Structures are given as C-alpha cells and as structure tokens.
Amino acid sequence: ELDFNRIDGGHGFRFHIYLERGCPAASIRRLRTDIPKLVELGLSGGAVENFLDTTEGGLMVLAGKPRCGKINTFAALINYINSQRRTRIITIEPMIQFWHNSQESTVIQRELGTDTRSFCQAVRQAVQQDPDILAVGGIPDRETAEVIIQAAAGGHLVLALLDGTSCVRALDELLSAFSGGDGRMHQLMGRVMKLLVCQHLVQRADGRGLIPAMEILECDDQVRAMISHGDLREVHQHMGARQMQTLGRHLSRMIEVGLVTREEAVKYVDESEIEVLPPSQLEIPTAEPAVDDETPLMSWL
Incomplete structure (x- = not known):
C-alpha cells in the first residue's frame, strides 16, 4: 500500500494505491483549499490576530476535543500568516487535509508516515532548516513536547495542536509531561508560552448546525510565572x-446576539459563568457550516 500527495496545476491531490483481489486499485482525493478565514471563526481583530501579526518567537497552543474543528482553525492560522507575512513556514501534520499554496510566505508541508517517521524527528530536522514558523499538528509524547519548547526558546514561532477541554487542562497536560524532573522544562515552558486557544463546537440557536466558541488565554507575566512554578490553580x-x-x-x-441559547451554553460552562454583557468587541463567528456532501460533517468536524 502507498499513500502520497502530488501537485497538478496548482492543486493538491492525495493518492492511496492498494491491491484489491490481487489487482492494483487506487483512490484519489483532492486536498481542500477552502480554508476558513479568521473572521469566520470569530478570531479577527483581537488577541489571536494581533499575535499572528506581531510575534516573532514563542509557543501558541490550539487545544480542543477530538473532532471539535481545530484542524480547520489550525489551517486558518497558517493561512493567515501565509497571506500577511513574509516568512518561511514548515508544517508537520498527521495527515495533510488542507493544501497551502505559498502566498506572501513560503509554505512547506510534511506528513507523518509519508515524509517523516515521527513528530519529534520532523521538528528536529525542521529546526535545522531555520524556518520562521513551525506548525506542528500534534504533541504525542514528552520528547516531542521538549523539542517543540526548545524550538520556541530558540526564536522560532511554534504553533501546536493539542487535545484538551480547556486552556488550563492543555497547560496541565504539557506540564505533566515533565513531572518528576528538576523543573527546568517548566521554567522554559513558562518563558516561551505566549497564547493558548481552546475551541468548542456548540449548537446554533437556529438549529442550522454547529458554531465554534473560543477560550483565549494570553500569557502575561503572571501566567508565565504560574507555568514556571507548575501551579495553575x-x-x-x-x-x-x-x-x-x-x-x-x-x-x-x-x-x-442570539447565536446560542442559554440552555446550550450551560452544557459547557457553569451557570454562574454566564454574564450579562454590555456591547462588546468580542468577535462572533459569521460562517455557517456547510452541509453538502463535499464537506464531511458540516465542515467543522
């Protein structure tokens, strides 16, 4: 069996070659280019966009449960940098699902199992190529976490995906990878951590599918000190x-603004966390999930 990607006419295709009853067979899938924009996800004009515009080094983590749409959001982050900044971006992905054509940036996409054996090995090799930005689609073990943190400490901007149900739990998972050590990795992690975003999918009030809700943790001096001491309480x-x-x-x-009902919201947070807000600058997602056969599970999953 063979899995590989190919470019043809500016489009990317995923090939899977296999045997069926002893005869060669193949499936071909066009890689998606319909990358969502930050404004559609409610992430424009705020902390995330400002971070992507101005940050030269450090670590940003995008967390969420499996199938919460974070792969779409991860692609949107990469696409935003690609369209706005002159940088060299290397992505390391478990499976390439979105095809990034180089725009202002040069984008190199590598796939686990096809182009590299492991996240850890790929990050080590990528650092030697002196990229401005590393986008890593998973942190499966302590070794990968360590090389990612070291890459961020070395001046690279690292974007990483992590399973987690909140920003604090995502941080706790990373810290737990280094439990039992002498604390140096906790201190280094506290120094490089810049931003965490945790994504959830909630039911729209009009019943027309799902919409992302975001928690955003900006790591100021106090938060970095908490991380360094391993105390997130x-x-x-x-x-x-x-x-x-x-x-x-x-x-x-x-x-x-009528996008979500209170009954839906309290499935994700305690009733006491629901506030009566004055007019706010918080961005609200504008895109409606697609429901056609071309975009599985309404595009967010």
Missing part, C-alpha cells in the same frame, strides 16, 4: 480578572 480566575476571553464570556456574548 489561579489561571482561570486570573483570566476573568484581566478580562481575557473565557469560554463563559464568549458564550455570553453569543447568547446576547
């Missing part, structure tokens, strides 16, 4: 005190 409270975008605050804004 006050992070959520700190987010509220500093008016960061907690999940409760984002859902409250979505309730206010």
Whole structure:
C-alpha cells in the first residue's frame, strides 16, 4: 500500500494505491483549499490576530476535543500568516487535509508516515532548516513536547495542536509531561508560552448546525510565572480578572446576539459563568457550516 500527495496545476491531490483481489486499485482525493478565514471563526481583530501579526518567537497552543474543528482553525492560522507575512513556514501534520499554496510566505508541508517517521524527528530536522514558523499538528509524547519548547526558546514561532477541554487542562497536560524532573522544562515552558486557544463546537440557536466558541488565554507575566512554578490553580480566575476571553464570556456574548441559547451554553460552562454583557468587541463567528456532501460533517468536524 502507498499513500502520497502530488501537485497538478496548482492543486493538491492525495493518492492511496492498494491491491484489491490481487489487482492494483487506487483512490484519489483532492486536498481542500477552502480554508476558513479568521473572521469566520470569530478570531479577527483581537488577541489571536494581533499575535499572528506581531510575534516573532514563542509557543501558541490550539487545544480542543477530538473532532471539535481545530484542524480547520489550525489551517486558518497558517493561512493567515501565509497571506500577511513574509516568512518561511514548515508544517508537520498527521495527515495533510488542507493544501497551502505559498502566498506572501513560503509554505512547506510534511506528513507523518509519508515524509517523516515521527513528530519529534520532523521538528528536529525542521529546526535545522531555520524556518520562521513551525506548525506542528500534534504533541504525542514528552520528547516531542521538549523539542517543540526548545524550538520556541530558540526564536522560532511554534504553533501546536493539542487535545484538551480547556486552556488550563492543555497547560496541565504539557506540564505533566515533565513531572518528576528538576523543573527546568517548566521554567522554559513558562518563558516561551505566549497564547493558548481552546475551541468548542456548540449548537446554533437556529438549529442550522454547529458554531465554534473560543477560550483565549494570553500569557502575561503572571501566567508565565504560574507555568514556571507548575501551579495553575489561579489561571482561570486570573483570566476573568484581566478580562481575557473565557469560554463563559464568549458564550455570553453569543447568547446576547442570539447565536446560542442559554440552555446550550450551560452544557459547557457553569451557570454562574454566564454574564450579562454590555456591547462588546468580542468577535462572533459569521460562517455557517456547510452541509453538502463535499464537506464531511458540516465542515467543522
């Protein structure tokens, strides 16, 4: 069996070659280029867009449950940088699902199993190519976490995907990878961590599919100190005190504009986290999930 990607006429295709009853067979899938924009995900004009516009080095983590749409959002982050900044981007992905044509940036996409044996090995090799930005589609083990943090400490901007149900739990998972050590990796992680986003999919009030709700943790000096000491107990409270975008605050804004019902929101946060908000600058997702056969599971999954 063979799996590989090919470019033809500016389009990317995924080939799977195999045997069926002893005869050669193949399936061909066109890689997606309909990458969502940040404004469609409710991420424009705020902390995430500002981070992508200005940050030269450090670590950003995009977390969420499996099948929460974070692969789409990850592609949107890469696409935004590709369209706005002159950089060299290397992606390392478990399976390439979106095809990034180089725009302002040069984009190199590598796939696990086809182009490299492991995330850890691929990150080590990518650092030697001196990219400006590394986009890593998973952190499966301690070794990968360590090389990612070291790459961020070396001046590269690293975007990484991680399974997790909140920003704090994603941080805790990373810290737990280095439990039992001498604390140096915790300190280094505290120094390089810049931004965490945790994505959830919630049911629209009009019943027309799902829409993303985002929690955004901006790592200021206090948060970095908490990470360095391995103590995350006050992070959520700190987010509220500093008016960061907690999940409760984002859902409250979505309730206010009629995108989500209160009954749906309390499935994800405690009732006490639902606020009555004044007019806010929080961006609200505008895109409606597609429901055609070309985009499986309404495009967000």
